[in-house]
Amino acid sequence: MAEPARLNARELRSWTGYHRMSARFAACLNQSLLKDAGLSYADYEILVALRECPEGRMSAGELRCELRWEKSRLSHQLRRMQERGLVRRETNPADARSAVVRLLDKGRCAIEKATPHHTARLRADLFDLLTEEQIDTLADISETVLAHLERREAEALPDGPHGIERIEREATGR
Amino acid sequence: MAEPARLNARELRSWTGYHRMSARFAACLNQSLLKDAGLSYADYEILVALRECPEGRMSAGELRCELRWEKSRLSHQLRRMQERGLVRRETNPADARSAVVRLLDKGRCAIEKATPHHTARLRADLFDLLTEEQIDTLADISETVLAHLERREAEALPDGPHGIERIEREATGR
DNA sequence: TAGTTGAGGTTGACACATCATCCAATGGAC
DNA sequence: GTCCATTGGATGATGTGTCAACCTCAACTA
Numbered sequence: 300m301a302e303p304a305r306l307n308a309r310e311l312r313s314w315t316g317y318h319r320m321s322a323r324f325a326a327c328l329n330q331s332l333l334k335d336a337g338l339s340y341a342d343y344e345i346l347v348a349l350r351e352c353p354e355g356r357m358s359a360g361e362l363r364c365e366l367r368w369e370k371s372r373l374s375h376q377l378r379r380m381q382e383r384g385l386v387r388r389e390t391n392p393a394d395a396r397s398a399v400v401r402l403l404d405k406g407r408c409a410i411e412k413a414t415p416h417h418t419a420r421l422r423a424d425l426f427d428l429l430t431e432e433q434i435d436t437l438a439d440i441s442e443t444v445l446a447h448l449e450r451r452e453a454e455a456l457p458d459g460p461h462g463i464e465r466i467e468r469e470a471t472g473r
Numbered sequence: 474m475a476e477p478a479r480l481n482a483r484e485l486r487s488w489t490g491y492h493r494m495s496a497r498f499a500a501c502l503n504q505s506l507l508k509d510a511g512l513s514y515a516d517y518e519i520l521v522a523l524r525e526c527p528e529g530r531m532s533a534g535e536l537r538c539e540l541r542w543e544k545s546r547l548s549h550q551l552r553r554m555q556e557r558g559l560v561r562r563e564t565n566p567a568d569a570r571s572a573v574v575r576l577l578d579k580g581r582c583a584i585e586k587a588t589p590h591h592t593a594r595l596r597a598d599l600f601d602l603l604t605e606e607q608i609d610t611l612a613d614i615s616e617t618v619l620a621h622l623e624r625r626e627a628e629a630l631p632d633g634p635h636g637i638e639r640i641e642r643e644a645t646g647r
Numbered sequence: 648t649a650g651t652t653g654a655g656g657t658t659g660a661c662a663c664a665t666c667a668t669c670c671a672a673t674g675g676a677c
Numbered sequence: 678g679t680c681c682a683t684t685g686g687a688t689g690a691t692g693t694g695t696c697a698a699c700c701t702c703a704a705c706t707a
Contacts, residue, residue: 304589310600313608316615319541321495323622326664341693360655367493372694374657379692396655396702415478424625426484428617434487436610441490443602448497451598500695515663534685546664548687553662570672570685 324424331420336413341376342385343417346402346410349386355402358391362400385409498598505594510587515550516559517591520576520584523560529576532565536574559583 306314329340338346348365349355363373377400380386385406391397402410426434480488503514512520522539523529537547551574554560559580565571576584600608 304592306592306595306600309605309608309612310595313612313615314595314599316612316619320615320619320622321499323541324618325495327622330665339692363655367497369695370656371658371696375692375694378657394655394703398656418478418480421480421484421488424621425488425618426480428621429614431483433610433614434483436607437614438483438487438490440603440607440611441487441494444498444599445490445494447598447602448494448501503695513662537685543665544686545666545688548685549663552687568673568685572686 327424328417328420332413332417335416336409338409338413342380343410343413345376345380345400346385346406347414349400349402350407350410352402355407357400359388359398359400380406501598502591502594506587506591509590510583512583512587516554517584517587519550519554519574520559520580521588523574523576524581524584526576529581530563531574533562533572533574554580 325340332338332340332343344366345362348362349357359373359377362368363370366373368376377386377388381388383405385403387401387403389399389401391399429437499514506512506514506517518540519536522536523531533547533551536542537544540547542550551560551562555562557579559577561575561577563573563575565573603611
């Protein structure tokens with residue numbers, strides 16, 4: 300690429316602004332949620348997903364897929380939430396490897412208390428400040444970048460260590 | 474406010490998109506930085522700030538102000554970086570309370586190695602995907618939200634715990 | 648049927664961020 | 678001078694996120 304090594308003024312303004320805003324906004328949301336309902340944003344995401352399910356039950360795999368989380372992150376998070384009595388892990392009779400997560404009363408109570416505050420905060424600190432065009436542009440940008448990252452990672456995987464292992468195995472005739 | 478409790482379709486698309494993108498993008502940047510130069514993004518920010526200074530020296534207070542970090546966060550981060558030989562804390566002869574952070578050779582080497590990769594990644598994964606209008610809109614949105622959050626927090630402080638303590642002290646005559 | 652592979656999940660180690668608390672030096676107020 | 682609130686910073690506890698290693702079960706294959 301023939302592009303200059305440093306960001307230009309437009310890019311720099313956009314990046315520093317975005318970077319500071321996203322960090323601050325996430326911290327702000329987390330704090331509000333903690334104050335209003337004693338939940339972290341990670342807790343909130345789990346509970347929202349579970350609330351949308353019939354009987355508040357969802358397989359851990361679905362949950363991971365829905366939230367795009369790493370499996371170890373989900374495992375740690377569920378352990379902590381289970382210790383606090385928000386959810387419970389149950390064994391899946393259909394497949395002994397997988398697990399089912401159940402929303403407990405305490406968790407349902409917490410999420411119902413938290414949601415209105417959270418929505419109000421999203422409005423007050425984000426959407427009420429923006430025009431409809433800006434809101435749409437933010438969505439467009441996010442989807443563009445997200446699609447790009449997912450495409451890149453999907454391409455990287457087959458050529459990554461996995462692919463190399465396969466090739467080596469074939470080359471040595473194992 | 475008479476607004477509905479739930480987000481509308483436009484807001485929901487924007488929020489879920491933004492939220493997923495920002496999490497993923499940050500993770501991606503962190504990973505690249507770690508792979509390319511063995512630095513976390515937190516390390517990177519510190520080192521960038523120090524590199525811009527004459528002789529790579531900066532007071533801890535300035536650093537905190539520049540990065541908008543909490544003091545304990547900076548303290549922990551500097552300790553870890555000092556243990557790895559990237560920076561060194563020195564006492565300030567002018568004020569024995571404060572400290573001066575010095576960029577060591579190993580740190581300078583790391584940041585010089587990391588920067589081109591980081592810039593290239595910002596281009597490839599963000600700016601090359603967007604129009605100039607989108608880049609500007611992202612900056613506008615970020616600055617609007619950031620200004621709002623800073624205004625809100627500045628207003629909250631004088632009426633917060635600090636103010637209450639002062640009033641209580643005065644009321645009890647202490 | 649025994650061995651292999653892969654998927655689902657857990658665990659431990661470590662880096663990171665926040666909070667509350669503590670300590671030392673400073674700069675006034677008296 | 679002596680208090681004393683403030684400031685700059687360090688520390689320990691706790692919650693969070695990632696990575697690597699591991700275990701179990703299921704499915705496939707020789």
